[in-house]
Amino acid sequence: MVSRVLLHLCCGPCTLYPLKVLREEGLEPVGFFYNPNIHPYREFRKRMAALREVSQVRDLEVIWHRHYGLRDFLREVVFREEDRCEVCYWLRLRETARLAREGGFEVFTTTLLYSPFQKHELLREIGEALARRFGLTFLYRDFREGWRKGQEEARQLGIYRQAYCGCIFSEQERYDKKWRRRRA
Ligand code: SF4
Secondary structure (H helix, E strand, O other), rough: OOOOOEEEOOOHHHHHHHHHHHHHOOEEEEEOOOOOOOOOHHHHHHHOOOOOOOOHHOOEEEEEEEOOOOHHHHHHHHOHHHHHHHHHHHHHHHHHHHHHHOOOOOEEEEEHHHOOOHHHHHHHHHHHHHHHHHOEEEEOOOOHHHHHHHHHHHHOOOOOOOOOOOHHHHHHHHHHHHHHHOOO
């Protein structure tokens, strides 16, 4: 039976529920923070600090990619802004799969499967495609069923919960009323 899993972590609050589920299944997740999509810089630092708190409270080993990836991310999505989430998933999950193979993990997955705001089926497709490419298993779970529980736990722990997905485009969608009216 496989017990070591490389778990891509998008942020602290979204880690709580998937971690609990995987541990209840007898698995031993090791976290991996790789999120060049989080902007601006102070938000990136804030989310890392929130995840550090979660890792300490829940005794989770985390492999950190601390480099602020604004430029790398923008180079990938420029002229593809409308399809940027797909590009973003490929970017983050490809790096996770690569590290899993290098690190001797046979299985990988992501806390992105916890969010009801992500394109869930697309994440699954990309995870499975990468698993085939790298000779790994993508551990698919629908963590969305624990959305409320996880958010409540984060609130009780006093963990910072972000107001937008991550990239500067999603920040505008969240706060720019004119932009929202255009999209409606
Ligand atoms: S909205 Fe979220 S998933 Fe989509 S590109 Fe931005 S950060 Fe990535």
